[in-house]
Amino acid sequence: MDLLQRAFYGKDIRIALLEKREQAYEDFFCTLMQKKYSDNFLPVKAAGREGDRKADGYLFPEKRVYQVYAPSSGFKKDKLLSKITGDFEGAKEKWQSEMLGWTFVHSDFEGLPPYAIEQISKLKTSNRNIDIRVMGPEIIHNIAMSLSLESLIDMFGLMPSEKQLADLTHEPIKTLLKAMSRQTGCSSAIVPVSVDKLEFNDLSDDVAALLMAGRKKEKLVEDLLRKWPDPEYGDDLASAFNAYYLDMRSEGVVADQIFNKLQKFAGSDPASTNSQVSSLAVLTYFFERCDIFENPPKDWSK
Template sequence: MHKSDFDEYFDRMFDTCNQTRFEDWFAELAHCAWGTDFETIKAGGQHGDKKSDGRHRPTETIYQCYAPESASTFSKNAVGKVNDSFPDVLSYWPKMKRWVLIHNNDGGIPTKLSDELEKLREEYPHIEIDTASRRFLKDELHDKLSMNQMLDVYPSARLNFRTVSMENVRPLLKRIIGEKSTAIGVLSFGEIPNEKKLDHNELSPDAKFDLNRAAPNIGIVDRFLENMSNPGNASIIQSEIQSKYLELRDFGYTADEILGGLLAFVRGPLEDPPNTAAAYVIIYYYFDACDIFENPPEDALC
């Protein structure tokens, strides 16, 4: 799963959310993107929400959401919504420098609302008055989120996030298991050319141990890839492992967690010792080839 996969979740939320749900979605996006610089304002007490659905403190910007169920309702009532905010919003937020109407009318604003906003700009020249919709929410908020924040904002995406079995690697796993003259055991060690890379990625001693004992068998991977009838298939395997590594890295996992995710990806559902040992051989092969994990900056390993 990549960040671009969440675009459909954004589109679905924008197209279906209205009223309070739209306000909550905007506030969650803003809070994730801006952190403590953003204050969510909720109705409470005699002053309600102080004519605000959120405040960006560094710029003294007040956000007001309006997301009715239909474009016709927006056209009919948007001017009233704006006039309901002014001038009361000024009494609640005397330091306000900018006021933004966040709305769900993707086609733009009607002319009567545009005219009303122009009147307000003339009446309050010291305040920047703007509107924002889909592009602002997408470019300035949604696209700024990390993968973990995406999953927090769109929890249903977790249901679609699965460990994908890499079927293209199954024959290679079988070849490694079958070709090893002796089983990969705790005493099977060879020279480890990328020890600095292991240290640079802050892999634990246990992780280094498992990778180190797989190293003597990476020649099996070389022979398998060289003998493939279609050379492009080797690139497919390389690309899939690289993509999985980048996906796990972008989620913010530790090096050991990334290694565990790659192991599950390559090994598949069979967690028996032969499959696990063979999976480590494949992972170390691409580790040594500099296709996965980060290289020490001072060394040109590849």
Template sequence: MRFEQRMFARLKFLEKLAELSENAFENFFQDLMCALYPDFVDVRTHGNLGDLGADGLTLHDRQLYACYAPSTFDASAIELKFKSDLQKAINKRSGQFDTFVFVHNDMRGTHPEIAAMLAEAQRAHKPLNIEIMGRRRLWQKIMKLDLAEVEDLLGCPIPITDSIYGIGMEDLEPLLDHLKTATVSPDPLHRIPQVSEEKLDYNELDGDSRESLVKAMKSTHLIDEYYDLRIMEIQRKEVAEGFRIYYQQVREAWTAAEDILWQLEMYVLGNMRHDPRTHRAAQVILAYFFERCDIFEQPPADWRPSTTSGDAT
């Protein structure tokens, strides 16, 4: 899909998610997972057996999924259902799964009480893994589908239009705002690690693109500070996974490094023109996920740059 198609599909997904609750949300989730994974087993309620604490299982990854999508949020009710489903799954499906995934429809993210409940469950049931899947991870799953599958899942055509989108990934908007107000200027004491230099060479990033990334790398510490101060490790991982998925899709459609970087910049900013501060902030975000190896390819251990590779500034 083109960038504009992805943004249109994302808007339709968010509209649909806002309307889905209870069985409708569960059916949507099962349709999505069945389209993605041949080994996904969608578990339906059956008579007195119920669903034995599961709405779905992936046989290869050994993950069990349980959906929580009430029409009206009630932390106490969700906690009771979660504990009941988890205990039923442990008692009735012992040996079938290693990870219990809490799938929810809360557009605002995970409620603090629910997050605390999940953390406590993780401590109480080691070595079982407890994970969360909300709108960000659901959208990341949808991004892996082809156009026809997305249209079928969302129930609408995804047109090719020249619409203008101001922000490509609204989950990054708070980070962009933070970087714009911070002093996004090169730190003269910050040295670019050798691995980044080699990665720039390996991916044939040179000229203005290389210069912009190298300059931005000297401000990436601001992003670590942003996530660390807010204790947002889950969101950092979700954003990183989104970048990985989007990069893989872009790489299939574009071959030149500058074109790939341009597409990734639209993923952050949309396709609207922005002021210089916003553009610099976006470059810092791209440099950060470049350094973390979430975007672009890592050179093999035995790879060495040719003598014609561009020099970093």
């Protein structure tokens, strides 16, 4: 797996962790753990009166129970505290000596709120014979990135390689540009961006790596738009990207999700690595030259 493939997979894993909730998040977590630990990890499904015995997954070598919590409406104090305490105490009662470790898996990239951390600390103090841990999406992301290329392909499909990007020519981009719907709107000023733009917009390292890679081919896009039969087509596309970005920003969509949606808007097809590298070149071109994401203020510093 080369660096470009790694960035694509890293981005898609992060998007999955941002977008999946409830059962979908639990299923995604369990699939990753099975890929990582093979038959040493098993999802726990409800069975009859026993239910799931307050567990969503079980890791045999460590005798560790995993409980996943990814509410679609976000954390609510009473529900979160009840979930932590109720599921731990229930698992301790039902698994007994078969539970030497317990992990609370959650979905918030910002981490657990202080009251939840305090509650887990109390559980650790009163249950020193059980190894209690917390696993958030950053840790899950790291587990996923440690999987083999074969496992990642099985879960997310084949991603473009650095060689495919290097071999990219005008023709696939031309095909993609022709397929994009012409949209009207106010022209967006084409200006260079600050080197701090990636950090200012809180884009992940994976997305930053993709944009840096895409710069190698953005001149192909520039050449095509300069020679395009309609001289206003580039401005129209810039306006379309800008309008779509502003809509998503106004809805509070997270930066990496905005990037992912913009890449699809640029014609990316998950089933085609050619369309993925072509759309990356197009997206990078407009990222660098128009108001897709925010330019930092002149006095801004990290």
